[in-house]
Amino acid sequence: MNQSATEIMLALGLQDRMAGSAYLDDQVLPEYAAAYAKVPVLATEYPSKEKLLDIAPDFVYASFASAFSDEGVGDRADWQNLGVGTYISTAGCPKDMRPAKLAMDDVFAEIREIAAIFGVAERAETLIADQKQRIATVSADVKGTRVLWWDAGTDAPSAGACCGGPAMIMSAAGVTNIFADLGGSWADTSWETVVERNPDVIVLVDASWDRAAAKQAFLEKHATLKDLPAVMDKRYVVLDFSSTSAGVRNVLAVEALARGVGGLGN
Amino acid sequence: MVAVVVVLAGGLVLSVAAAVTVGPADLSLSTVWLVITNHLGLTSADVPLLRDHIVWELRLPRVLGAALVGAGLAACGAVMQTVTRNPLADPYLLGVSSGASLGAVAVLVLGLGTGTAALTGGAFAGALAAFAVVVAAAGHRAVLRPTRVVLAGVAIAQLCSALASFVIIWAADPHATHSITFWLSGSLARADWAALGWATPLLAAVFAVILWHARALNTFAFGEEAAAALGVDVGRVRWLLLVTTALLTAVLVAISGAIGFVGLMLPHAARRFTGPDHRRLLPVVVLAGAIFLIWVDTAARTLFEPRELPVGVLTALLGVPAFVLLLRRRGGNA
Numbered sequence: 082m083n084q085s086a087t088e089i090m091l092a093l094g095l096q097d098r099m100a101g102s103a104y105l106d107d108q109v110l111p112e113y114a115a116a117y118a119k120v121p122v123l124a125t126e127y128p129s130k131e132k133l134l135d136i137a138p139d140f141v142y143a144s145f146a147s148a149f150s151d152e153g154v155g156d157r158a159d160w161q162n163l164g165v166g167t168y169i170s171t172a173g174c175p176k177d178m179r180p181a182k183l184a185m186d187d188v189f190a191e192i193r194e195i196a197a198i199f200g201v202a203e204r205a206e207t208l209i210a211d212q213k214q215r216i217a218t219v220s221a222d223v224k225g226t227r228v229l230w231w232d233a234g235t236d237a238p239s240a241g242a243c244c245g246g247p248a249m250i251m252s253a254a255g256v257t258n259i260f261a262d263l264g265g266s267w268a269d270t271s272w273e274t275v276v277e278r279n280p281d282v283i284v285l286v287d288a289s290w291d292r293a294a295a296k297q298a299f300l301e302k303h304a305t306l307k308d309l310p311a312v313m314d315k316r317y318v319v320l321d322f323s324s325t326s327a328g329v330r331n332v333l334a335v336e337a338l339a340r341g342v343g344g345l346g347n
Numbered sequence: 348m349v350a351v352v353v354v355l356a357g358g359l360v361l362s363v364a365a366a367v368t369v370g371p372a373d374l375s376l377s378t379v380w381l382v383i384t385n386h387l388g389l390t391s392a393d394v395p396l397l398r399d400h401i402v403w404e405l406r407l408p409r410v411l412g413a414a415l416v417g418a419g420l421a422a423c424g425a426v427m428q429t430v431t432r433n434p435l436a437d438p439y440l441l442g443v444s445s446g447a448s449l450g451a452v453a454v455l456v457l458g459l460g461t462g463t464a465a466l467t468g469g470a471f472a473g474a475l476a477a478f479a480v481v482v483a484a485a486g487h488r489a490v491l492r493p494t495r496v497v498l499a500g501v502a503i504a505q506l507c508s509a510l511a512s513f514v515i516i517w518a519a520d521p522h523a524t525h526s527i528t529f530w531l532s533g534s535l536a537r538a539d540w541a542a543l544g545w546a547t548p549l550l551a552a553v554f555a556v557i558l559w560h561a562r563a564l565n566t567f568a569f570g571e572e573a574a575a576a577l578g579v580d581v582g583r584v585r586w587l588l589l590v591t592t593a594l595l596t597a598v599l600v601a602i603s604g605a606i607g608f609v610g611l612m613l614p615h616a617a618r619r620f621t622g623p624d625h626r627r628l629l630p631v632v633v634l635a636g637a638i639f640l641i642w643v644d645t646a647a648r649t650l651f652e653p654r655e656l657p658v659g660v661l662t663a664l665l666g667v668p669a670f671v672l673l674l675r676r677r678g679g680n681a
Contacts, residue, residue, distance in 0.1 A: 268654055269655050
């Protein structure tokens with residue numbers, strides 16, 4: 082369940098082992114579209130517990146803890162009691178079990194674990210080597226560029242903070258996060274602080290519920306923010322939300338961020 | 348009495364002056380004051396554009412907005428409590444805030460328009476619609492009976508919050524609910540000069556209406572028959588006051604979201620100092636409301652900077668203990 086978990090399975094070529102998928106935020110990546118077409122879609126959001134019991138899975142894999150809440154398919158312990166294994170992405174785990182600061186290596190570790198569970202360890206190594214290679218080639222001359230990662234919210238902007246997916250992508254791309262001092266993955270901050278810290282580049286996260294174009298329009302109409310140098314020079318990088326939650330797409334975000342920042346001539 | 352009002356008015360001016368100098372951005376006192384005197388045409392010093400904006404476009408409208416919303420909510424709460432003869436009444440009693448929430452949620456989730464203007468508009472439309480339904484449900488031959496108004500208000504509020512939950516759960520992405528929660532908790536970050544421009548005259552007008560009826564409000568305390576015997580046109584005054592305060596509340600909610608506590612508790616706190624006479628109570632409660640919200644919002648902006656808290660969370664967190672203290676210290680006489 083969820084985009085990242087589904088795509089990690091597909092990236093490992095495990096589509097034949099998937100009894101169903103659910104709750105994707107976005108289209109699957111084009112390279113996996115053919116494989117994904119064979120996987121039954123159980124629900125557009127989380128399936129009900131009954132629906133999931135009906136297909137009698139051996140193993141349930143999700144990106145977010147919410148998958149195993151009342152909103153999703155119910156408590157993990159209940160599934161374990163039924164003899165069904167469960168797995169939540171490291172990045173989606175409750176706070177005390179999550180790495181203090183998420184890194185690409187945590188994502189790679191997840192890919193390895195999933196591959197080990199399905200006995201395809203060598204595919205994981207190929208995939209990871211390819212991803213590492215791509216990251217290594219992009220992190221180039223963008224060092225020191227100060228970036229605001231604006232996820233959502235206009236009253237109090239929710240910005241990428243020290244320790245989650247956004248921070249991981251920014252650090253892999255080699256740029257500096259202006260809100261690295263805030264705890265958590267995302268944090269509500271204020272425009273006053275944004276103005277004071279005066280970012281070189283603004284990342285506009287594009288999500289179906291909060292479009293990058295709307296964010297840009299807000300910045301350029303705002304009485305104060307329109308005069309922010311990054312806004313005046315339109316130094317924006319647009320990233321899809323789905324590429325920012327821990328999974329195989331992070332590489333795309335790293336590449337897009339580094340290319341975007343590099344292309345702006347900083 | 349005049350002395351108290353003068354002291355409070357002075358306190359309000361000082362509060363505004365002090366609050367604009369506080370914020371997450373590290374600006375010196377002199378910079379802040381230069382910006383303000385620049386804009387008032389008193390000086391023409393060189394201040395970097397962004398610093399100018401921080402003071403003139405972000406902080407000052409926000410501080411003034413806090414004063415305005417605090418004053419308005421406190422006044423509306425005081426009137427609402429007297430008119431409905433219900434100590435638990437607050438400005439949101441007539442479904443206004445739940446209607447506004449529903450309107451805001453509809454804009455945020457269903458994408459009916461984008462941007463802050465749409466959000467404010469949606470909240471205002473929702474508030475008015477909810478109030479209209481309450482009046483239609485409770486009114487009987489153009490008479491609004493307090494008990495029926497209160498019951499209808501509670502019922503419509505429940506309906507609106509159920510509908511809002513439905514929309515959120517049905518349509519919203521879990522990630523989008525965060526911004527909704529923030530909005531529902533109340534924030535003054537959206538206060539700008541335009542909002543102040545149209546809300547201030549309205550506040551002044553409503554306040555004038557309320558003050559004009561201060562004597563009539565005093566008679567309400569003795570019950571309807573007594574008020575009528577004293578020559579007050581109970582039905583007309585009640586209708587007028589309910590409608591004007593609901594209108595003002597709708598505007599305030601549209602600007603700031605539903606900020607709790609201020610409208611409920613401040614009138615009670617003020618009454619402990621002024622007694623029940625509305626000619627004394629109203630000026631005091633309005634000034635106290637303005638000062639209270641300025642400082643609570645300043646705390647919301649700066650306490651955990653560079654993080655920002657919704658102000659509605661803090662009004663209750665700071666206000667309730669203060670109120671309990673007040674209840675205990677001056678207990679027995681109310």
